[in-house]
Amino acid sequence: MIRFENDYGCGAHPNVLKWMIKTNEDTTDVYSEDCYCDKARELIRSLCQAPNAAVHFLPGGTMTNLTMIAASLLPYQGVISSSVGHIEVHETGAIEAKGHKVLTIPSKDGKITAEDIQTIYDSHYADASREHMVQPGMVYLTNPTEYGAIYTKEELIAISKVCRETELYLYVDGARLGYALTAEGNDLTLSDLAALCDAFYIGGTKHGALLGEALVITNDKLKKHFRYYIKQNGALLAKGRILGIQFLALFEDDLYFTTSKDANRKAMLLKEGITALGYSFYVDSNTNQQFPILPSKMLNILSKKYTFSDMGKVDDTHTIARFCTNFATSDEDIKTLLADIAALQKTL
């Protein structure tokens, strides 16, 4: 099987593994207070041009989201998300399990706007019985979104401005952040994110780490006693060093960005090839996830040789598929897939 169904079915990037091997015999402090985590923190602060940011390493994305969001909200507050946001759809109610409602804004590609946020905020405070309703407390974005769309700097500045005016925290889920920051059309940087958000995370798992996400908190109000939250939610690994070590590997020689950019390039090959065959896409994505709408029969045949995700039917005979690339995807695989699609197109 040639695998395109996600970007985390592979092992570690070779450089990540190399770092794990070369540091294995050391003994260090524990619970992420070791020298590797400290170095990785310094590196990330430097890349973000945020010398006072708090940087924490957590094992996975859901854990990072639930810890950060629950640490930020008061008990009667909820978090604003797009209707297809990961926390709304794919975390088994982890946010609600921590006591908080997800307040959704309808969205197809997963993006929401400054206006959306202002509207949801205004409508809460305009209501005379607002204390009978969940108060918005935070905005949750994903960049890129679950459908591969990215935010421009202008859009994020506008969102940040609304959030600061309304005293809503702004938090960005960057599970696939590298793919956003290296996509065609992107003009955001890590330091923009640090300047515009109250907190965001730099995803490791989907960028060649075995596990681990780097949570960056820039708002002082959210920093205090944060390790208590991490521990209480079970996210404080005893041998926390392995998280720091992997981020050291990922950010050595810009590996995070070069691998992301290369994965995007491979996704663009796929996008262009499928477009050339006359097929359309559910949403336009410049990142490593592509959502072509293909004949269901074709997908059925392709599924014998390739793995990909079924994102639902658009009509009786067509289905949205998701194909992902990552550092481990070969150009060869893309070419083979495109050739097979082209061949099937003729026979169906």
Next chain:
Amino acid sequence: MIRFENDYGCGAHPNVLKWMIKTNEDTTDVYSEDCYCDKARELIRSLCQAPNAAVHFLPGGTMTNLTMIAASLLPYQGVISSSVGHIEVHETGAIEAKGHKVLTIPSKDGKITAEDIQTIYDSHYADASREHMVQPGMVYLTNPTEYGAIYTKEELIAISKVCRETELYLYVDGARLGYALTAEGNDLTLSDLAALCDAFYIGGTKHGALLGEALVITNDKLKKHFRYYIKQNGALLAKGRILGIQFLALFEDDLYFTTSKDANRKAMLLKEGITALGYSFYVDSNTNQQFPILPSKMLNILSKKYTFSDMGKVDDTHTIARFCTNFATSDEDIKTLLADIAALQKTL
């Protein structure tokens, strides 16, 4: 001011007060284990033709909803509700605060159908990554709905059938149940509810009690150790007798039904009068809440003399208003209101 903004701005129905006075000098057992609560339980079981039902008295509706729903769901389960359901909109996230997501079905008048429920259920189990999503565990209905609509027996039978086939609990919020069961077009009875639902509550507060709701649990699986839940949620009143006493008063000589029916009659006077003047309604209601769409200017003037709720604008010049009746509403007040609307219609 003549009050129509809700059905709980008055005191107790005189008969309720009478019962409170006549029992005041007794000393009894506490925490709702007294003779009055026991008698009220028996009376309710009998009216429901449900001799094995568990009947509990709780102080208010939100408390009853959060206690019953959280007692029924497993931690990873959510409750299905209409998008305008009270638990979704007006309980400050009480259900989420207990750890559970509300899974919504879009609805204008607050009703949902058996098909809606089947669809939400099927789509969960059809998803390969369903364990990444909240599992439906219960269906929450309001009868009448927040917009005064009622369920027919046929509709409730269909919903109950789907719920039993899919092992979803069915729970009905009857904050205004009396108004539903005595409305034109209703063919449901308390015993139908007992037979078709796993649990429901008979509202007291909006039917002439000072406070109190009677929760009826018919499914054995939901009965066990229920008083632990009530206590843990702070809903076990020390002098619980006052809840039982009020329900004894409400069900003596059918008071609950006669006052509800009379409140509906007054609401129909209002509906017919407004309809005759050529105005339409946001939704058609045969119960004690009416939602006429009136000129915003007219409502502005009416608000000097009457209280009512503003339910939002439909266009630049028209607004949905909510007018409620109850046992304490006088026919005279309805007539005065209609006369004022008619007079204003001519001048605006």
Next chain:
Amino acid sequence: MIRFENDYGCGAHPNVLKWMIKTNEDTTDVYSEDCYCDKARELIRSLCQAPNAAVHFLPGGTMTNLTMIAASLLPYQGVISSSVGHIEVHETGAIEAKGHKVLTIPSKDGKITAEDIQTIYDSHYADASREHMVQPGMVYLTNPTEYGAIYTKEELIAISKVCRETELYLYVDGARLGYALTAEGNDLTLSDLAALCDAFYIGGTKHGALLGEALVITNDKLKKHFRYYIKQNGALLAKGRILGIQFLALFEDDLYFTTSKDANRKAMLLKEGITALGYSFYVDSNTNQQFPILPSKMLNILSKKYTFSDMGKVDDTHTIARFCTNFATSDEDIKTLLADIAALQKTL
């Protein structure tokens, strides 16, 4: 049966009932925003000499405790309580159900000291792995305690001082506050409580109301958006006026204090009588709860005629009993009980 098992088995104090009757025909605003609640708030602020205090009325004690404590603590914080504190022992884990640990200080009579608090605080911050432990965030006292003991002004000043130095909130559960403030040996007043605590509640249920507790919040940090908490926890009664009305009755002409003082007087009759017969007490109480240690056989016989609580055996033949008085207890009942004890003493 002559009832001594608690102080809430009776109905409302006649004056409370009178107020409920005389206000019953009014229509008012709802959710405790009515004129009666407002007057009661003013009266309580005035009695507390705390013009800026927030005053909220909630239906019961457990609800008040869980709402106030959960609104005050951060997710990783716990509340310090005596080992026999109501929140630790008799609220079915309501505090834990809101996510917080109760950090206990061993105590026989329910009192804790400033030194106890300092010790528990110091030991947390002295521990290098403190982020692996629950951080103390609040101190919970009951006055009188569950065993009838009271705090002196000197003791409460010392506790308040430690709390302010350590940034722990101080909250006093006053379910039976009237009995403390009118007890022999008491030198505290409502205004002392307002000055020394961050929040406390004045119990209504155990002082002649049918239900209701008045929560007084003096610390500005704890006031914000408090009604959201009340609503989310289901404690916002629609006809909230009945809570305000009852407190107006209780504080009219000092009723709260005169009835409490009189209940204490009756408890002292009991205490002196039992002492005179040579029996000892589990703890010394000057309030309306008395805990004599009596022969188990005697209690067995007394239980045919009197109700009282069994608080556990002290040895094979002796048991601690709890006898409570309140406004409705008659002097006659006390005398009869003492006579019966005296008579039984001779025969056993």
Next chain:
Amino acid sequence: MIRFENDYGCGAHPNVLKWMIKTNEDTTDVYSEDCYCDKARELIRSLCQAPNAAVHFLPGGTMTNLTMIAASLLPYQGVISSSVGHIEVHETGAIEAKGHKVLTIPSKDGKITAEDIQTIYDSHYADASREHMVQPGMVYLTNPTEYGAIYTKEELIAISKVCRETELYLYVDGARLGYALTAEGNDLTLSDLAALCDAFYIGGTKHGALLGEALVITNDKLKKHFRYYIKQNGALLAKGRILGIQFLALFEDDLYFTTSKDANRKAMLLKEGITALGYSFYVDSNTNQQFPILPSKMLNILSKKYTFSDMGKVDDTHTIARFCTNFATSDEDIKTLLADIAALQKTL
């Protein structure tokens, strides 16, 4: 520095690393549904002689405890633990954060008995107001305990019997299980644990893995939909394969047991050496943690060269220290430490 302060300051056991390297280029299914996790599950089931057990891999111990315990308890139930149990003392209130009280049994060495459990159970059900109290729902043991003590087969059989009679679930935290099962005096096996408990976990982190614990659930009632719990709590790693791979390494050629046994042997060297010098121990441990009581001055000097944990003073001049061994500890280090202690003894 020579490190004895814990058993997780080192990297992976070389064999674990070898497995990670040799499997790194594979692509697999995700979320622990890959072939390595499946093989590791089979291996563990086989070692436990529990062919129907559910086996799940979670990243860490606190996460495993909170997921398993919260999945087992009803909302009004609590978990019984020793007063020094990890969940009571060192998980930042993770159990309470999931809504449950920890019901403690005083213990010095961390062990509790069948009698203790029976007593706590009986006292709950004997109380007339039991619904005002947290109901025991599960028993939590650690083996070895936090102080290195182990349970005998006879003790565990007695505990299991009480648990089954009282319908309490029995769950064993095996963070250091290997050290228990290979200790002098142990007569328990993995299959005994599977037969006697409802669930237990086999610790990886403290036995040479980088992270990961294997949760074994034998009671069918606790198996259903367990992956929803794992996901909701953020414990479902995307590249879950790394957990399975490590357990394959740990159980290949009995590595788990041979390294544990060897670590115990080194701990015994230390124990015998310190004993020979005339010092006593806080508790007697045959496992890899040793708790000698040493002169505080000596420890102060030792701390320049060695790391170890300070477990508190026993008197003005003596302190309990914790020294841990693991696979990476060298015999040489033990000998050096003993020599230093002996030398210091003479000078102090």
